[in-house]
Amino acid sequence: MDALARDIHEPAVREGLGGHQAVYPSIAPAQRRHLGRVKVVTVVLAALAVICVATGCPGLLFLLGAPLVVCLIALARYGRAADRNEGSRLDLYERGFTSAHRGHVRAVRYADTDVLQDNIRHTYHGMTTKISYAYTVTDTTGERVTLRGGFADPQEWGPAIQRAVTVARFPQALARLDAGQRLDFGPLWMTAAEIGSGGKSVPWQQVEEIAVQDGYVKVRVAGRWNSLTMTPVRRIPNLFVFRALADRYCQQA
Incomplete structure (x- = not known):
């Protein structure tokens, strides 16, 4: 085991991230x-x-x-x-991942982190020229770290991290809602009865669909789309968890 692999392995074991699943080296x-x-x-x-x-x-x-x-x-x-x-490297594990950059290794647990996604599609005359990737997460020390396209195949590891965080955090979030609590996702909030932002809310029974359009979360009520907040989705933590919960309550309603 080389020095970098050893530096990555130690915090992964210490933080209980589980079995190793994938590695994405530096580009x-x-x-x-x-x-x-x-x-x-x-x-x-x-x-x-x-x-x-x-x-x-x-x-x-x-x-x-x-x-x-x-x-x-x-x-x-x-x-x-x-x-x-x-020297950068991203390692995915069962319950989290490690990010090695400039000699510093950070460990992140899926069940404890928040994810902010800011992926930008660059176009020229309607043709996509490149996609910039950025995922800001919270490590096990409480500090934020931003993962960018410096690791190979961001179109793979980005969605993989989002899926893993959603799987890890969805059950507890759903249990809190079913117990009558309110969950906040940045400017957005929801309860088992309604979804809202600030003092504006809509009962789930009136919500026909929730979607991300033009970079914002929009709610369709009575055939019309409305924005609950003008905060872009790149500033809404755990958007995938929010969407999974919203879809569930929409279907139930």
Whole structure:
């Protein structure tokens, strides 16, 4: 067992995270490979620019300027990203996960954490160019940590963490509601009788559907959609638990 694996294993055992299920390594090696390809292109463009200056071809030099600048920016960007993600690693366990970043390992238990999800789809002329991933969780010390796309396959580990947190927290949340308690999800709240935000509420019997539209939680009542709050979903903790509970009470009503 290498040093990093040992540093990860110890807090996982100490915090009782259970059996190991999956590992997602850092994307730094892939970023460095891409960095190497960009370096080659940059050198070629720079050499052509020198030739243009030497042979007196300002027109061609002008055409080479823009892609050369783009490559220089890419070199700086990918270089910083690779350095930032070097040595990172995400390990999923039965009851939680560990996040290793810059020599520091954090442990998170699914049953105790809150999750804030802020995934952004970047588009250009209607086409998706990339998706930025960010999941903010609470570790076992009570501190918040944000997991980003520095680990491989965020489209896998992000939903996996959300599902695991929902499975772990749903039974207790449902029991509290059935016992007559109120649960708060940021600005949103619910009881076994109604759902609301602030002083505004709707009885479950009147709720036809709850959905996320345009980044906000909306409730359909009498065929019309209404926003309970103007707080975006990226600031609503444990949105998946909220949705699971809401769906259950909608069906019961």
